[in-house]
Amino acid sequence: MRAESPHRGTRVPARAQIMGWLLLVLVVALAGIVLLVWRFLHDDAMNKVTASLEQEGREFVNFAHVGRDPATGKLIVEPGALFDTYLSQQYPDAWEAMIGAWETPAGLKWHLQAQDDGAREAVHTPGLLTAIAADPQRYGTAETSAGPLRWVKVQAHTADGARAWFITGHFTAADVAEVHEVVRVLALVSACAVLLAAASSWVVAGAILAPVRTVRQAAAEISEHDLTRRIPVRGRDDIAALAYQFNAMLNRLEAAFRTQRQFVDDASHELRTPITIVRGNLELLGDDPRERDEVVRLCTDELDRMTRIVEDLLMLAKADRPDFVHPAEVSLAELTSDIDAKVRSIADRRWVLESIGEGEVVVDAQRLTQAVVQLAQNAVQHTEDGAEIRIGSALGAGRVTLWVTDRGPGVDPAEVEQIFARFAHGSGPGRGGAGLGLAIVAAIAEAHHGRVRVLSELGAGATFALDLPATTAHTEEAST
Missing domain, CATH: 3.30.565.10 (Histidine kinase-like ATPase, C-terminal domain)
Known part of the structure; x- marks a missing residue:
């Protein structure tokens, strides 16, 4: 089985990772906000246009019920006269068109009222009014030479039973352009915010990770010969806690090394004398049995003393353990x-x-x-x-x-x-x-x-x- 390398992982510095993740979250959040704002503004603009068109339709319905011919004073029932009388009294807004259309044996006829030449030309798009009149829905959107046309239609009743419609339409290109302009400004502001956040996160991440770099540098400089280096602890956050724990670890390591060195120094210092005594007696050992017995007694006594010293030193070495x-x-x-x-x-x-x-x-x-x-x-x-x-x-x-x-x-x-x-x-x-x-x-x-x-x-x-x-x-x- 292949051993896993201890150095596997990303080479990207922690500072860059923090900035990258922060910017990713910020970009996603701002993009979501921009899309939501665009959708809200677009729907709001379309709803306002539809509400205005429906209001125009209701006004026509009210007029159709009570409208009278100014010359005769009689109720107007002929579609051409009805639409002509009503439209002559209306003043459509910019890029708005009011159309009265009705069926005749010769085909579909209509009266148009609009302020803009472009709106009047767009209404003459071939098949536009026919498609709107045939559409079963009360409102919808159609493509024209002047851009999308948002329309609402109201069906009128005529004396001879022919079908007639009052159609109000609004060309929404200007409204959509206004929404897009707001969204562009918002996107530009968001881009500036991302750039500012990038610079800020780079600086802040550097400041936050400064103690971590200090810990790394201190760890690289520490050896068994110098365990006195400590990291200054400032604040009470997680980084300060890390520095505090690192210092505590160094204290424990220093105490352990000090105990080890002291044990070695003490053992070498105290054991040198009995070792010298044993060696000296063994080197001068003769053939006399009584002399041999005395040397063995002395060596045994010194070895016993060495044993007691080692046991005491081991006990003192354990004294700092929990x-x-x-x-x-x-x-x-x-x-x-x-x-x-x-x-x-x-x-x-x-x-x-x-x-x-x-x-x-x-x-x-x-x-x-x-x-x-x-x-x-x-x-x-x-x-x-x-x-x-x-x-x-x-x-x-x-x-x-x-x-x-x-x-x-x-x-x-x-x-x-x-x-x-x-x-x-x-x-x-x-x-x-x-x-x-x-x-x-x-x-x-x-x-x-x-x-x-x-x-x-x-x-x-x-x-x-x-x-x-x-x-x-x-x-x-x-x-x-």
């Missing part, structure tokens, strides 16, 4: 009791459980246990056998706190921030390990949206406390 903690509803009292039972096996100290918080909280119990045990291990490293170490927990004022207090040498206030950095050691006695324990504790606290507080005086011991938001079960239900 799944680093898995909060669940737990009893703070049970959690505190479990932690107390676990820390008592760390070393020979006088362990005191001085406080237990009561209530249900939503936390990652395993991670909090790991953090408090690490704080207890840190307290053991800075105290002597039999020294008192107190642990406890409390819930209130919207916070949950778990703490470890020792009677060791304390922490210099100037070093409080430093001791939570990776591979950092305090200046006091009892230093040991890779210096990752407190960094892990701080990472666990931050994953719970909390922090680690230190209360200490030199020579008077120290208290390390996990201060976390008290996300209780009741709060969790209310938020959902």
Whole structure:
């Protein structure tokens, strides 16, 4: 099966596509409007002509019922006299004709009244009146030498029963030309509007797509060596949202690369020493069995230390992931009791459980246990056998706190921030390990949206406390 090319698609720039589609919609809409206007004006003009012709027909009908001969005063019944008398009193409009036609044994005769010579000549078009008289419809349109003739006819009654018609006609060429002129003006205005819309859409599309071009340029310039470039966000529209999400993606990428680089730097920095020790001992390894046993012991110890360092580094690398903690509803009292039972096996100290918080909280119990045990291990490293170490927990004022207090040498206030950095050691006695324990504790606290507080005086011991938001079960239900 043929693989689909990732570059298939149009080569037309988005700016041109936006302008093209906008102009297409505009042209279709304007063309529809022009056609509708033309149809409306044309029909309106024809309707007005028809209404005027029908009015003329009704006036003739009224005259035919009451018209009298001026000389005799009698009702006119002879078609020729009737049409001649009536037409002599009419003054047709421009390009309008009034015709009285009747049948005789010699053929069709008619009287004509019109102002324009062209109208009179057009009425004499061969077969025109015969066709109109024979048409069963009361109105219609006929082609003449002067253009289309819109006509309306009224049948008259004569004394001898012969058929007669009063025909009013209007040559519509001038009316249609006027409609066409209006439509031409409208089409010209529409064309100008399309040109203006083209220029406007080109400029507006360019302005709208400017952040998209900035995103594309920024994406082209970004590499794993430089993830600091950001796009300025202006406004609240979809383009601004795109720029905001792109910046957020860059933040995540930068954090991921920073974590990766830090992991590599930390691993190479901290593992260099045990690797050197193992290599040095192996290179100097002799044939003495006791010496071999000692070298194996030293190498095994260093390998164990390397394993712990790698595990701690992997844990810190995962600290920024969303799944680093898995909060669940737990009893703070049970959690505190479990932690107390676990820390008592760390070393020979006088362990005191001085406080237990009561209530249900939503936390990652395993991670909090790991953090408090690490704080207890840190307290053991800075105290002597039999020294008192107190642990406890409390819930209130919207916070949950778990703490470890020792009677060791304390922490210099100037070093409080430093001791939570990776591979950092305090200046006091009892230093040991890779210096990752407190960094892990701080990472666990931050994953719970909390922090680690230190209360200490030199020579008077120290208290390390996990201060976390008290996300209780009741709060969790209310938020959902």
